[in-house]
Each structure stands twice: as C-alpha cells, then as structure tokens.
Amino acid sequence: MxxxxxxxxxxxxxxxxxxxxxxxxxxxxxxxxxIDIAKESGLFSNIVVSTDDREIAKVAEQAGADxxxxxxxxxxxxxxxxxxxxxxxxxxxxxxxVEFEQVCCMYATxxxxxxxxxxxxxxxxxxxxxxxxxSVTSFPFPVQRSLILRDKGVAPLYPDQIAxxxxxxxxxxxxxxxxxxxxxxxxxxxxxxxATSSYPVVLPRYRVQxxxxxxxxxxxxxxxxALSTRTQSNH
Numbered sequence: 649m650x651x652x653x654x655x656x657x658x659x660x661x662x663x664x665x666x667x668x669x670x671x672x673x674x675x676x677x678x679x680x681x682x683i684d685i686a687k688e689s690g691l692f693s694n695i696v697v698s699t700d701d702r703e704i705a706k707v708a709e710q711a712g713a714d715x716x717x718x719x720x721x722x723x724x725x726x727x728x729x730x731x732x733x734x735x736x737x738x739x740x741x742x743x744x745x746v747e748f749e750q751v752c753c754m755y756a757t758x759x760x761x762x763x764x765x766x767x768x769x770x771x772x773x774x775x776x777x778x779x780x781x782x783s784v785t786s787f788p789f790p791v792q793r794s795l796i797l798r799d800k801g802v803a804p805l806y807p808d809q810i811a812x813x814x815x816x817x818x819x820x821x822x823x824x825x826x827x828x829x830x831x832x833x834x835x836x837x838x839x840x841x842x843a844t845s846s847y848p849v850v851l852p853r854y855r856v857q858x859x860x861x862x863x864x865x866x867x868x869x870x871x872x873x874a875l876s877t878r879t880q881s882n883h
Contacts, residue, residue, distance in 0.1 A: 650749050650750060652748060652749065652751070653694045653696060654691070654752045655696050655698055655733075655741075655752070656686070656696070656697045656698065657734070657737075657755070658670075659699055659701065660701025660724070661700075664861050665862060668757065669757065670704055673759060673872070674869075677711075678756060678757055678759065679708060679711070682754050683711045683712060683713045684711070685758070685759075685761050685762070686754055686766070687712060688763050690763075691752070691763075691767065693746075694748070696714045696741060698717075699719055700719040700723075700724035702718075705718070730753060734830075734835065735835065735836075738751050750829065751829070751831075751832065752766065752828070753829075754827045760856065760875070761827060761855075765826075766827060768781075769781040769783070772847040772849065773829055773830075778846070780828065780830050780845065780847075781847045781848070782824075782827065782829065782841050782846060783825075783827055783828075783851050784824050784850055784851070785850065785855075786853060787821070792812060792817045792818075792820075826856070828841060854871065
C-alpha cells in the first residue's frame with residue numbers, strides 16, 4: 649500500500665482576514681474542514697499541520713492532526729511560497745522517522761474539496777510521465793478576450809483575439825488553489841506544477857473559491873450554504 653502524507657500549511661498573522669485559518673466557518677474552524685476532508689479520504693498515514701502559531705497548533709491537534717514541529721519564522725512571512733513550506737515539513741517528518749512515498753499539500757482554506765478529487769490526484773502520480781498533480785478549474789469567460797483598465801477607458805489584453813467568437817477560442821484553466829501532489833522523489837527534485845509532467849484534476853467552478861479577502865469569505869459562505877442545501881435535498 650502506498651504510504652502518503654498530507655501537509656496543511658496554516659501560518660498565523662493573516663492580515664486581510666484576521667485569524668483566517670481558525671475563523672469559524674459553518675460550525676468549525678476553517679482549518680478543521682481541511683483536516684476532516686483529509687481524514688475522510690482515508691489516503692493518508694499522517695496529516696500534519698505546518699504552522700508558526702500556537703493557537704492554530706492547538707486547534708489542529710484537537711481536530712486530530714499532528715503538529716510535530718513549529719514552522720520557523722523565515723518560512724512564515726508574506727513572501728514565502730508553498731513549495732518551500734512543504735519541502736521543510738516533509739524533511740522534518742522524514743527526520744522523525746515517518747516513511748512516505750507521496751506528499752499532498754492541502755490548503756487550510758479548502759472546504760469545497762471532496763475526497764474523490766484528492767484520490768484522483770494520488771492516482772495521477774501512478775501514470776506514465778506524471779511527476780506532480782494539482783487541482784485546476786476553467787475560466788468562466790475566454791481569457792483571450794480579457795480587458796485591462798487604462799486611465800481613460802479600457803484596452804484588450806490580447807488585441808489580435810478580442811474580436812474572436814467565444815466558441816472559436818480554446819478553453820483556459822487556472823490553478824484552483826486547493827491541493828498539490830508530489831512523489832517523494834519529485835518533491836526533492838523540485839518538479840514544478842505548471843508543466844506537461846503535471847497532470848491536472850479538473851474541478852467544477854462551483855467547488856472553487858479563493859479565500860483571501862472578506863468579500864471572498866462572504867462568497868464562500870454563500871457557495872457553501874448553497875452546496876449544503878443541494879446535498880441535503882438530494883438525500
């Protein structure tokens with residue numbers, strides 16, 4: 649059986665939404681939604697939260713996750729990317745004697761993920777040519793017809809395609825910002841996500857919502873409530 653670990657980055661110090669990772673969201677701290685989804689998937693031998701914040705660590709442990717180390721300050725600022733945090737956490741876990749073959753990074757603000765999508769990411773890693781896997785979703789409007797604001801008026805981002813019909817343009821996708829998979833080897837080799845060796849897990853748009861601002865948070869509440877009502881009506 650493939651040994652997998654889940655790493656959930658959850659630093660303190662969120663500025664736009666104070667205490668975002670442990671702010672209550674439909675009955676429990678936001679972070680706990682991600683922990684519960686990871687547990688429900690049954691994919692992981694260890695679910696580890698990487699944090700620099702003692703309050704977040706306490707919430708994580710109460711929810712059944714492990715916090716075997718505190719993240720150093722140099723990896724907890726506003727400029728540190730996800731990959732260095734995952735690399736650090738995986739190295740710490742391995743140093744403590746935990747064996748693993750695959751690593752999944754799941755964001756602390758990912759209440760819309762379903763276990764089946766995590767499974768698809770894990771399955772992708774066994775396919776020929778796949779080094780990494782992550783969640784994507786489609787843009788709701790052709791990006792080739794994007795506009796940019798000027799001092800007076802607007803301008804097309806892609807002038808040569810602005811007059812094209814929507815149905816004639818290739819559909820574009822973006823990072824859904826929910827989870828990322830590596831093999832142990834590809835993580836150590838720093839294999840990137842945005843490459844032909846990275847196989848996507850395509851999510852429906854109604855299961856994707858960035859949560860970086862208060863407006864994002866409110867949108868997530870509307871979306872989660874609608875999905876919950878839909879799920880209940882289907883039973």
